[in-house]
Amino acid sequence: MLLSTRGLSKQFAGLRAVEGVDFDLPKGEIHALIGPNGAGKTTLVGMISGRIAPTAGRVLFDGQDITRLPAHRRMRLGMAYTFQITSVFARLSVAENVALAARRRAHGGQVNAVIDEVLERVGLPDRKDQEAGDLAYGHQRLLEIAMGIAQRPRLLILDEPTQGLAEGEIEGFKILIRDLAQEATILLIEHNMHVVMELAGRITVMNFGAVLAEGTPEQIRASREVQAAYLGGTSDAAAG
Amino acid sequence: MRVYGLHAGLIALLLALHFVLPAYHHGNLARVMVLASYAMGYNLLFGYTGLLSLGHALFFAAGMYGMGLGVQHLGLSPAPALLAGLGAGAVVSAGLAALALRTGGVAFMIVTLMFAQAGYLTVLYFGAYTRGDEGFVIQQAQRMLWGIDLSDPGNRYLAALILFGCCLMLSLWLVRAPFGRVLVAIRENEERVRMLGYDVFAHKFAAMVISGTMAGAAGAAYGLLFGYAGATFASVQYSIFPLLWVLLGGAGTVLGPFIGTLFMFYLIDLSSGITTAYMLIAGVALVLLTLFAPQGLMGEVRRRLWRGLP
Amino acid sequence: MDLGPYLVLATLEGAVTAAVLALTAVGLSLVFGVMRVVNIAHGEFFMLGAVIAWAIAQAVAGYPAVGFALALVAAPLIVGALAVAADMTILKRLEYDPERTIVATIGLLYIIQQLTLMGYGPDARPVTPPFNTRLAIPWFEKGADGWALIWPWGLGTTSYKLAVIGAAVVILCAVWALMARTRIGLVMRATQADREMALAFGIPVERVYALVFGLGAGLAALAAVLIVPIQQAHYLMGADPLLLSFIVVIIGGLGSLPGTVVAAVLIGLSDGIISVFFSPTLAKILATLLVGLVLVFRPQGLFGGRGA
Numbered sequence: 001m002l003l004s005t006r007g008l009s010k011q012f013a014g015l016r017a018v019e020g021v022d023f024d025l026p027k028g029e030i031h032a033l034i035g036p037n038g039a040g041k042t043t044l045v046g047m048i049s050g051r052i053a054p055t056a057g058r059v060l061f062d063g064q065d066i067t068r069l070p071a072h073r074r075m076r077l078g079m080a081y082t083f084q085i086t087s088v089f090a091r092l093s094v095a096e097n098v099a100l101a102a103r104r105r106a107h108g109g110q111v112n113a114v115i116d117e118v119l120e121r122v123g124l125p126d127r128k129d130q131e132a133g134d135l136a137y138g139h140q141r142l143l144e145i146a147m148g149i150a151q152r153p154r155l156l157i158l159d160e161p162t163q164g165l166a167e168g169e170i171e172g173f174k175i176l177i178r179d180l181a182q183e184a185t186i187l188l189i190e191h192n193m194h195v196v197m198e199l200a201g202r203i204t205v206m207n208f209g210a211v212l213a214e215g216t217p218e219q220i221r222a223s224r225e226v227q228a229a230y231l232g233g234t235s236d237a238a239a240g
Numbered sequence: 241m242r243v244y245g246l247h248a249g250l251i252a253l254l255l256a257l258h259f260v261l262p263a264y265h266h267g268n269l270a271r272v273m274v275l276a277s278y279a280m281g282y283n284l285l286f287g288y289t290g291l292l293s294l295g296h297a298l299f300f301a302a303g304m305y306g307m308g309l310g311v312q313h314l315g316l317s318p319a320p321a322l323l324a325g326l327g328a329g330a331v332v333s334a335g336l337a338a339l340a341l342r343t344g345g346v347a348f349m350i351v352t353l354m355f356a357q358a359g360y361l362t363v364l365y366f367g368a369y370t371r372g373d374e375g376f377v378i379q380q381a382q383r384m385l386w387g388i389d390l391s392d393p394g395n396r397y398l399a400a401l402i403l404f405g406c407c408l409m410l411s412l413w414l415v416r417a418p419f420g421r422v423l424v425a426i427r428e429n430e431e432r433v434r435m436l437g438y439d440v441f442a443h444k445f446a447a448m449v450i451s452g453t454m455a456g457a458a459g460a461a462y463g464l465l466f467g468y469a470g471a472t473f474a475s476v477q478y479s480i481f482p483l484l485w486v487l488l489g490g491a492g493t494v495l496g497p498f499i500g501t502l503f504m505f506y507l508i509d510l511s512s513g514i515t516t517a518y519m520l521i522a523g524v525a526l527v528l529l530t531l532f533a534p535q536g537l538m539g540e541v542r543r544r545l546w547r548g549l550p
Numbered sequence: 551m552d553l554g555p556y557l558v559l560a561t562l563e564g565a566v567t568a569a570v571l572a573l574t575a576v577g578l579s580l581v582f583g584v585m586r587v588v589n590i591a592h593g594e595f596f597m598l599g600a601v602i603a604w605a606i607a608q609a610v611a612g613y614p615a616v617g618f619a620l621a622l623v624a625a626p627l628i629v630g631a632l633a634v635a636a637d638m639t640i641l642k643r644l645e646y647d648p649e650r651t652i653v654a655t656i657g658l659l660y661i662i663q664q665l666t667l668m669g670y671g672p673d674a675r676p677v678t679p680p681f682n683t684r685l686a687i688p689w690f691e692k693g694a695d696g697w698a699l700i701w702p703w704g705l706g707t708t709s710y711k712l713a714v715i716g717a718a719v720v721i722l723c724a725v726w727a728l729m730a731r732t733r734i735g736l737v738m739r740a741t742q743a744d745r746e747m748a749l750a751f752g753i754p755v756e757r758v759y760a761l762v763f764g765l766g767a768g769l770a771a772l773a774a775v776l777i778v779p780i781q782q783a784h785y786l787m788g789a790d791p792l793l794l795s796f797i798v799v800i801i802g803g804l805g806s807l808p809g810t811v812v813a814a815v816l817i818g819l820s821d822g823i824i825s826v827f828f829s830p831t832l833a834k835i836l837a838t839l840l841v842g843l844v845l846v847f848r849p850q851g852l853f854g855g856r857g858a
Contacts (some may be wrong), residue, residue, distance in 0.1 A: 049435065075437030089428045100425050103418050104437045106468070151436065334830045339846045346588055346648045347845050350796070354842035357793070361835045394850050480656055487653070523660025530654045531643055 001060070002155055002185050003048065008057035013015065017043040019209045020057070025155075030177065032196040035086045035194045036208035040188045042084065044206070045157050048187075049081045050074045062154070080153035082144040084160045084189075090133030094124065094143060097132050101147035114150055121140050122146045122176060138169045145173075149180065156180065157187045162195055174199060197221070244550055247412050247494065251405045256345030258397050261289030270397040272498075272505050273404035274462045275485070280407045281454025287491035288415055289447040294349050295336065295356030295481050297454050301363065301474035302332040303456030308469035309369060311382050318385040321458050330449055331458015332359075340499035341441060353479070360474040375470025377547035383464060403461050404498075412494045414450070415550055423447050424492070426446045441489055455482075477519070482520055487529045490538030494550050499537050555689045555705045560689075562707050566780070568818020569718030570810050574791045575798035576725060577769030579810045582799065584762045587646055588653045590655040592770055593792030594662040595633060599625045599771025600616045600669050600677075607677045615680035618779070625775050633767030637760045646759070659788075666785040672691040674787075679779035683709040703705035714776045721772065726807060738762060793834070794821075797841050828830040 003025040010018045018040040025031050046052035048059055050071030058067045066074055075081070080101075081097075088227050089097050095115050102114040120126045122142040127135060132143060141161060148156050162170050170192070177186060177199055190196050196203060196217070203220045205212045213219075213226050220226055263268060278300055285291050299536070306328025310316035316324060340351045344496070364372045383390040390396055414420045422443050425433045434440045463469045481504075482497075489500025504525065508518045529536070535543060542549040578592045586791050597834045603621035610617040634659060644650045686706040688699050729735040741748045741758045770791070774783075781787070794817060801812030817837075 016334070051431075051435070070439075071434050072437050072439050075435060081435045083432070087429055087432050089425055089432065092425070093426055096421065100421060100433070103421075229479050292652075294652075306795065327643065339842070342846050346652065349649070349652055350588065350800070351842045351845045354796075354838045354845070358835050358838040361831055361838065365829070365831045365835060483656075515668060519660045519665035520664035520668070522658045523662075523664060524655030527640060527654050527661065530650050530657070531640060534650070 001025065001147050002062055003187075005044075005048065006058045006091070008044065008047055008059065009038075009055050010052060011055045016209050017049070018054075021206075021209075022210055023102065023188060023204065023211065024082075026184060026187055028181070029201045030181050030188065030199050032188045032190055032200035032203045034190065034193075034196055034203060035212070039206040040209040041096075041206055042159060043209075045081070045159060045187065045189060049079060049157055051081075055157060055228060071136045073090045075151065077156035079157065080148040080151040080155070081157045082148045082159060082161060084163070086144060088132040088140050088143050088147070090131070092132060093128070094119070094130050094132050094135065095128045097143060098146055098150050099161070101150040104154050118146045118150045121149065121179075123172065137164050140148075141169075145176065153184050155187065156184045157189075160191060161188070163189065170195060171218040243416075243548070244412070247408055250495065250498070251401070251408065254401055254404070254441055258394070258401070266397060267393060267503065268392075268509065270400040270465065272392070272502050273464060274434045275457055275481075275505070276498040276501040277403050277407040278455050278458035279462070279482045279485040279489070279501050280411050281458065281496075283453045283486045283491060283493075283497045284411060284414070284423075284454070285447055285451035286483065286549060287446060287486055287493070287496070288427065289443065291448070291485070292349050292503055292539060293340075293352040293448075293451075294476075294483070295340075295352030295354075295359075295379040296452070296482050297474050297476065297478035298336065298340060298352075298356040298359040299329045299455035300332050300454035300459035300462075301330040301359060302452075303459030303461075304463040304473055305363065305370065305459075305468050306456065307460035308378060308463045310374065311378055311464075312376060313369060318383060318390065322464065323459075325454060325463070326457050329459065330453040333452020333456070334445075336452070337445050341444050341448065353476070356474070356479055357476065359472050360471060360476070363471045363474045370469075372472065373471045375468055375472070378463060378467045378469065380467070383467060385464075399465060400461070403457065404550070407457075408494065408498070410454075412550060419443070421445070427492075460494025460511055472506065484526055484529075486536070487534070488525060488536055490536030490540070490542070492539035493536070493542060496536055496538040503537070555687075556685065557823065558689075559705055559707075561819060562711070564819035564821060564823060565715050565815075566711050566777075566818075567821055569715045571791070571794050571798060572814035573718055573721060573773035573776070574770045575802070575810050575814050576722065576807060577766035577773075577796040578795045579607045579799045579802070579807065580738075580762055580769075581766035583806075584738050585641075585646060585759050586648060587641060587651045587763070588648070588655070589763075589766065590652060590792070591636075591658040591662060592766070592795060593788030593790075594659050594666075595629050595767035596770040596774045596781075596790075596791045597666065597785065597788035598662060599774030600778040600781075600787060601666055601785070602628055602736060602771070603775040604675050604677050604780045604783040609792040614678040618677070618680040621677075621775050622772070626772040629771035630764035630768035634760045634764040641763065656709045661786055663788065670783075670785060672785065674782040674784040676782045677778045679708075680711040681709055681713070682779075685709060685712075694848045698732050710754075711778060714780075717776060718773075721769075722811060726767070729807065732761045734761075760767070793838065797837055800841050800844055800857070 001024050004020055005023045008018060008021045025074060033044070036043055043052060047054045050069060054067065058065055060066065061074065061077055061079070066077065082175070089100070098115045098118055099111050099160060101154065102111050106114050115128070119128060122145055124139060124142055127139065132140065135143060141164070145161065162173055174195065182187060188200065200217060202215065204214045205216055205220060205226050213223050215223070257269065258266070263415070266405050267280065285293055303325035307321045307325030310321040310324040336352065336355055339459055340355070343351055363370045380389065380391045388395050390399055422433065422438055426440055426443060430440055485500035485504055486497050488504055489498065490496030508521055509519050512518050533540070538549065574596055578589060581587055582588050602625040605623040606619035606624060607614065607665055610620065640654050641659070644654060684706055685708060686701050689702050689705060690697050691700050729738065737753055737758055741753060741755055764827060798810055798817050799811040804811035821833065
């Protein structure tokens with residue numbers, strides 16, 4: 001297992017956001033985390049990445065207990081996290097954005113090589129010197145992913161990466177993620193069901209802060225429980 | 241290279257001015273260079289890291305009194321006294337950083353303000369050693385550095401230039417190095433930096449200590465070169481000055497602090513002929529800058545003329 | 551004098567300090583609570599109140615009671631109007647950004663202070679109190695023939711000092727009634743709770759802000775008018791009330807009027823008593839360190855919300 005959680009829980013002012021989640025993620029998988037708004041998905045990955053301190057439970061990364069590690073130490077162990085709300089460094093150049101991500105692993109001249117390679121991969125090679133804030137929204141999302149790749153993570157956590165992307169951009173995104181899965185394990189929070197069903201090897205469904213079901217896309221699609229609680233209840237979310 | 245040329249050019253220009261300036265402006269410029277070194281230290285924290293301190297007078301005064309008390313009461317000669325001032329700046333800024341960096345935003349401003357105020361009152365409280373508001377003079381005999389008389393205007397100018405040059409080049413190198421780039425990124429979006437795997441606290445801590453040490457060096461040099469240490473230099477006013485100079489010259493630019501200090505120094509110098517209420521100029525400038533030119537002079541240059549200006 | 555009578559005296563003096571401090575601090579607290587603006591120029595509004603009171607008293611010289619009554623009404627109004635003007639020309643244009651407004655109010659501090667220096671001069675000037683009867687306070691002492699009532703020399707207060715305490719209580723009650731019982735108070739509290747929501751409900755947030763800023767400054771000016779017959783007016787007198795108000799507001803919990811008042815009474819009383827035992831400078835050092843440390847170790851409770 002690359003990542004496991006045991007009994008992971010979070011309460012906000014008495015409110016149970018996440019309750020006793022046991023979650024396992026083997027190496028090399030594309031795993032999707034779905035569920036209605038407020039189901040606790042972002043809180044769960046927040047606790048995995050170290051942005052939120054859990055009330056109870058443990059997080060294991062590659063066999064090591066990282067529950068008490070601050071976020072930046074977890075990132076150095078080989079995690080990367082892209083934000084749900086685009087949060088690139090708007091007043092810095094695209095190249096500088098990627099360089100900041102790359103410098104944790106690469107040094108000196110290597111950094112430029114990483115910048116070129118990564119921007120080529122996400123399809124922004126000609127935007128290098130532009131200010132990140134001037135990029136179109138879809139391009140900013142790609143830059144976020146480029147920064148994630150530049151960190152050379154073993155686990156890449158993507159929080160709603162396709163939100164606000166156009167149809168054509170989503171196609172490109174799917175190709176990019178399949179390509180990335182060759183080198184990193186991917187944990188994907190996603191609302192767009194077409195993306196989830198096409199990309200994910202396994203899916204975890206959350207509801208009311210707990211895991212409702214887990215399985216392959218076929219199993220999830222067939223599950224009555226999931227349909228009743230989630231797909232049937234909020235059909236517009238299911239349609240994406 | 242063009243960048244290093246520009247900054248080295250400024251130092252060369254200041255060296256050339258040493259030979260041509262009339263005595264009055266020659267003395268002023270020496271003062272401006274030392275104060276600009278203080279402002280450059282301030283700028284590393286405020287302009288580049290995005291932390292607005294209202295307590296830098298504490299570090300300036302730590303340097304000044306670390307040096308001055310060493311000379312006055314321990315009989316130190318200038319070289320170890322300067323080091324004592326530098327060390328005092330470093331230690332005091334590390335202490336305040338360890339406390340104040342647990343907060344952010346408005347709370348950081350108030351915490352630095354309060355501790356600096358406590359420092360100022362401490363200088364007054366130990367009036368037996370510091371002579372409080374009145375201050376004490378550092379005699380000419382105590383200002384001989386390796387046989388060079390620092391009270392001589394020529395030597396003083398060159399010493400100020402050496403300090404200024406060191407601070408300028410250090411700032412320039414620092415903000416272009418990966419460390420400095422991380423500081424800028426922290427200013428822009430702290431949470432993102434953390435999630436890229438950087439220890440944000442350690443970077444801020446280092447920035448504040450470097451900033452405070454530079455301020456301390458400037459304070460020590462000021463006391464030694466101009467032969468006086470007094471509580472005024474620990475007061476709130478001396479925390480506001482570097483903020484004002486940096487805002488005017490351009491926060492987050494290497495040349496900004498010097499330009500801002502020079503401008504403000506002459507603005508106040510000219511106005512002192514008209515009124516004793518010279519702090520009025522400072523107040524008006526603060527309000528106008530926040531309202532109409534938050535980028536400052538060099539910030540405008542960067543925006544309009546030269547985007548790569550560090 | 552023995553310690554006992556000395557403490558009574560310190561407590562009485564402390565109560566006067568506390569009364570004036572509570573008014574000043576409530577003004578600062580209102581501004582931070584509703585607008586999230588840290589007003590560094592608050593002490594200067596206090597100073598302006600005192601200076602204007604002196605000017606009015608000068609204008610109707612010979613009738614101290616009339617002059618004082620006039621100042622009590624006019625000074626807060628004039629200072630409040632100035633503050634509203636500053637809000638509309640400066641703070642509004644900065645969109646109430648927390649850091650930039652602090653820098654701007656620092657500028658405002660120097661502008662007000664230095665203009666006063668130019669117009670009013672560097673001297674400290676007294677204002678005659680409207681009434682000032684000396685009231686001696688008795689004390690008990692165990693003598694040779696049991697307990698006896700004595701009148702220690704120096705143990706006493708004045709009718710004016712007691713009136714200051716009374717006036718502060720009345721004004722604080724009025725502020726509380728304004729916030730809790732009136733429509734405008736409701737609007738202020740709504741703006742404080744959620745600015746966006748208030749905007750959505752059609753509350754003219756900008757006008758509320760201007761009003762609150764004026765009210766805060768007016769309270770500081772009112773406090774200064776009350777204290778000026780005891781303390782004299784001086785262009786640098788704003789620094790201490792500013793520092794003490796900060797201490798009170800931070801310790802009392804922001805935006806909470808009862809907390810602010812309780813903290814003001816605590817600090818005001820202890821200021822009087824502590825200065826019996828410590829030098830005033832040491833007391834101030836301890837107080838500033840206390841504020842700093844409270845902010846460091848309890849920031850969420852005391853500087854909660856957007857500010858921290």
